[in-house]
Amino acid sequence: MKLKFVIFALVLSSLLGLTEKTFAKSPKSSNWKNFRLEYQSTGNSEMKVGWNGKRLVVKLKPQxxxxxxxxxxRVLEPKYRSLKTIRKYSKSxxxxxxxxxTFPFKxxxxxxxxxxxxxxxxxxxxxxxxxxxRVTYGWETTTLIAGLFTKKGIKAGHLVRYNKMRKNGNILKKGDVIKIPWKWISSELALRQVAVRAPLKLKQEAS
Known part of the structure; x- marks a missing residue:
């Protein structure tokens, strides 16, 4: 009986060791994406964006x-540009x-x-x-997408009708594509790339 207990303990110990190694080797997927503004490359210019479980937020450090x-x-919208806002979210x-x-997107x-x-x-x-x-995350909703990308007055219903979305846009699947016309996109986001036409060529008339 004692021998069986010893063998069982050794087997259990081996299994636990393998489990710990497996977890140690498995890569951790981060919810946060690092980014910088185009003109920033050094110092405390790196920022993070991600979902905190309730809303989309941006993390940044003072310079x-x-x-x-x-x-x-430097970082706040004019409407919220005050020391009170900084203290509210820095909690110090x-x-x-x-x-x-950590600041909310708005x-x-x-x-x-x-x-x-x-x-x-x-x-x-x-x-x-x-x-x-393109829908990439499980926390995305049509209302959230409209709030992030569109200008004032454009709601989730506009996206639902334009894209002929199933279930009134209440069910999104990863990989779904939602098209947002440029006239609905907030111009302040400067997402639209300006198309530069090729220069005109002048033809010389034969004399």
Whole structure:
């Protein structure tokens, strides 16, 4: 009986060891996407965008020598540009260069918001007639997509009718493509690429 117990203990120990190794080797998938603005490449310029379980947020760090007022001017929308907003989301009266501050999408400047959208929705593409959004995450909803990309007055219902979506857009599957006409896209996001036509060639008439 004692021998059986010893053998059982050895087998169990081996199985637990294999399980720990398996978990240790398995890669961790991150919900956060790193991004920078085009003109930033050094220092505390790297930011993160991701889903926090309730909403889409941006994480960023103050730059060297940056106080609350200067940080607000750099990263916030004019409507929310105040020291009160900075303190609300930093949850501190002091700013630290090595500590991320998490901001909801609505308070972030359009420049940062545009770069963040391109980073998190990396499968999206700009077409000639519309922005082509590809559903990538399980937390996406038609209402959320409309709120992130479209200008004031354009709601989820507009996207549902234009794309002839099933179940009134209440059920989205990964890989679904939602087309958003450029006239509905918020121009402040600057997502549309300006098409440059080839220069005109002048023909010389025969004399």
């Amino acid at each position: 060297g020598g940056e106080g609350g007022y200067s940080l607000a001017r 009266r002091h700013l630290y260069r090595n500590r991320f501050i 308070v972030i400047s359009n420049v940062i918001r545009s770069s963040a959208l391109k980073a998190i929705f990396y499968k999206d593409k700009a077409d000639e007639d519309y922005w082509k959004h």
